[in-house]
Amino acid sequence: MDTKKVTNNTEGLVFNIVHGSFVDGYGIRTTVFLKGCPLRCKWCCNPEGQKSKPELKYTASLCNGCMKCIEVCPADAIKKVITESGEKISVNRALCTDCFKCIDSCFTGALDRFGKYYTVDELFDVVRRDMNYYRSSGGGVTIGGGEASIQSEFALAFIKKCKENFIHVAVDTCGYTVSEQAFNVLAEADLLLYDLKGMDAEHHIRDTGKSNELIIANLKRLDALNIPIIIRLPLIPGHTDSDDTIIKTAQLLSSLKSLDRVDLMNYHEYGKVKYAQLGIDYKLSLKALTEEHLSEIAGIFGEYSIKTQIGG
Numbered sequence: 001m002d003t004k005k006v007t008n009n010t011e012g013l014v015f016n017i018v019h020g021s022f023v024d025g026y027g028i029r030t031t032v033f034l035k036g037c038p039l040r041c042k043w044c045c046n047p048e049g050q051k052s053k054p055e056l057k058y059t060a061s062l063c064n065g066c067m068k069c070i071e072v073c074p075a076d077a078i079k080k081v082i083t084e085s086g087e088k089i090s091v092n093r094a095l096c097t098d099c100f101k102c103i104d105s106c107f108t109g110a111l112d113r114f115g116k117y118y119t120v121d122e123l124f125d126v127v128r129r130d131m132n133y134y135r136s137s138g139g140g141v142t143i144g145g146g147e148a149s150i151q152s153e154f155a156l157a158f159i160k161k162c163k164e165n166f167i168h169v170a171v172d173t174c175g176y177t178v179s180e181q182a183f184n185v186l187a188e189a190d191l192l193l194y195d196l197k198g199m200d201a202e203h204h205i206r207d208t209g210k211s212n213e214l215i216i217a218n219l220k221r222l223d224a225l226n227i228p229i230i231i232r233l234p235l236i237p238g239h240t241d242s243d244d245t246i247i248k249t250a251q252l253l254s255s256l257k258s259l260d261r262v263d264l265m266n267y268h269e270y271g272k273v274k275y276a277q278l279g280i281d282y283k284l285s286l287k288a289l290t291e292e293h294l295s296e297i298a299g300i301f302g303e304y305s306i307k308t309q310i311g312g
C-alpha cells in the first residue's frame with residue numbers, strides 16, 4: 001500500500017462514529033462514517049454523508065425561537081417563521097456560506113454541523129477504546145460513509161494504523177472508485193461490505209446518477225484478491241426488487257469465489273429526519289417489501305447456492 005504522501009496528521013472529514021455495531025461486518029464493530037460520495041441514490045439514508053464538506057444541521061424540534069442566530073448570520077440566510085409549534089427559524093441554503101457562526105449562538109443545540117475533521121491519530125484514539133470488544137467478539141473497525149474510499153489518502157493511512165495494531169478492518173463501499181488510490185482502499189480491507197444497486201446500467205444511472213459498469217468491474221477485480229465479500233442489496237420497491245434484477249444479480253454473484261453472503265436490506269425511511277435537518281425534500285414514499293417477498297428473494301439466491309441474511 002502506498003501511503004508515502006500521508007502521515008498520521010492527515011485529516012479526514014467524519015460525520016458519524018457508531019460504537020458497538022452488530023450490523024457492519026463480523027463481531028462487534030466501531031463504524032466510522034466518512035463524508036463524501038460519488039453516487040446520489042434516491043433512497044440514500046445518509047444524505048449528510050453525500051457532500052465532501054461540513055454542512056449545517058438544523059433540528060427544528062430543539063429550536064426555542066430565541067432568534068440569536070439571525071443576529072450573527074453574516075449572509076442574511078436565516079429568517080423567522082411561524083409554525084404550529086411556535087416561532088422557529090428557516091435557513092436559506094442558497095445564501096448560507098457554511099461559516100457556522102450561528103452554531104455558537106445557539107444554546108439549545110438546534111444548530112449544529114454534520115462533519116468534523118479528525119487526524120488519523122485522533123480517530124484511532126476513538127476506535128481503540130473499543131479494543132476489548134473487538135478481541136472478545138472477533139470484531140473490528142468498519143469504514144463506511146458516504147463512500148469509504150472517497151477520502152482515499154486518509155482512509156489508507158487509517159487502515160494502516162488499524163492494521164499495525166492488529167485491528168480487523170471492514171470497508172463498506174458503493175464500489176465506484178475513480179482513482180487507483182481509491183480502489184486500493186477497498187483492496188486493503190480484511191472484509192468488504194459491497195453495495196449492489198441493480199444490474200441494468202440505465203436504471204442505475206436513473207437511480208444513483210452513475211452507471212454500474214465500473215462497480216461490477218471493480219467487484220470482479222476485488223474477488224480475484226480473495227478478500228471476503230458481503231454483498232449489500234438495498235431492496236427498493238419498483239427500483240431494485242424485480243425478479244429480473246434479482247436473478248441477474250444472483251447469476252453475477254454465483255461466479256464469485258470470495259462471496260460470503262448477501263444481505264437483503266429492506267426499504268426504510270430512517271434517514272428522513274436528516275433530510276429535514278439539511279433542508280432537503282425527501283422524495284420517495286414507498287412501502288417496504290413484505291416478509292413473503294423477502295423470502296421469495298432469498299429463495300432465488302438459494303437456487304444459486306448463495307447464502308442470504310435479512311438486514312446487515
Ligand code: SF4
Pocket residue numbers: 062063064065066067068069070088089105106107108109110111
Ligand atoms: S439560536 Fe438556536 S434556538 Fe435560537 S432561534 Fe436560532 S436555532 Fe432556534
Ligand code: SF4
Pocket residue numbers: 056072073074075076077078091095096097098099100101102103
Ligand atoms: S452557517 Fe453561517 S451563513 Fe449559514 S446560516 Fe449559519 S451563520 Fe448564516
